Amino acid sequence: MCAMSLIDRVASVFLADCRRLARDGELLREFDLAGPLLLSEVCLARALINRLGAGETAVFRSRWEETHRDLIHLCNVLGHEYVDAEFDGVDYFITIRIRGEAERLPRRDAFSLPHPAPRRVITLDLTREPAAEPLLPGGRTLLP
Numbered sequence: 001m002c003a004m005s006l007i008d009r010v011a012s013v014f015l016a017d018c019r020r021l022a023r024d025g026e027l028l029r030e031f032d033l034a035g036p037l038l039l040s041e042v043c044l045a046r047a048l049i050n051r052l053g054a055g056e057t058a059v060f061r062s063r064w065e066e067t068h069r070d071l072i073h074l075c076n077v078l079g080h081e082y083v084d085a086e087f088d089g090v091d092y093f094i095t096i097r098i099r100g101e102a103e104r105l106p107r108r109d110a111f112s113l114p115h116p117a118p119r120r121v122i123t124l125d126l127t128r129e130p131a132a133e134p135l136l137p138g139g140r141t142l143l144p
Contacts, residue, residue: 011047028095030059033067042070049080054100057083061091068092069115076113079104085118092118 018029031048033041045060045067052058060071068085071094075082083095099105 007043007047010044011051014048015051026057028057028059030061033060033062041067042074045071046074049098052098054098056098058096060094063091065092068094068118071096072113072115073110076108081105086121087118088121088123
């Protein structure tokens with residue numbers, strides 16, 4: 001099985017099962033990039049971004065600070081808008097706004113990009129048993 005078809009399958013599952021939330025009157029999709037099979041978080045984020053529509057806003061959750069920086073650079077390459085990042089002591093929440101073909105931002109020199117520190121936030125997990133959460137929402141597996 002080719003790596004791209006695997007990423008396509010994972011992205012399809014993530015899109016179908018993503019969490020939707022509202023912030024400041026805007027509907028957001030939240031994706032947990034801690035995907036199965038040790039896929040690169042940036043590759044998975046790019047696959048998801050490519051499937052989102054212009055004007056949509058997505059929040060990507062990652063446990064790695066590097067992903068926050070990598071998504072800043074990914075937005076620069078693809079022309080999408082990096083909005084901000086938050087950190088709750090465990091997870092990073094990186095917000096990106098998807099831009100249509102005609103409204104993409106111009107690519108900047110990678111060394112001139114700002115790398116703002118994530119804002120510190122407090123999150124509360126209201127699930128009863130967070131350790132029992134399956135790898136994919138609904139307890140499904142990717143492979144048959």
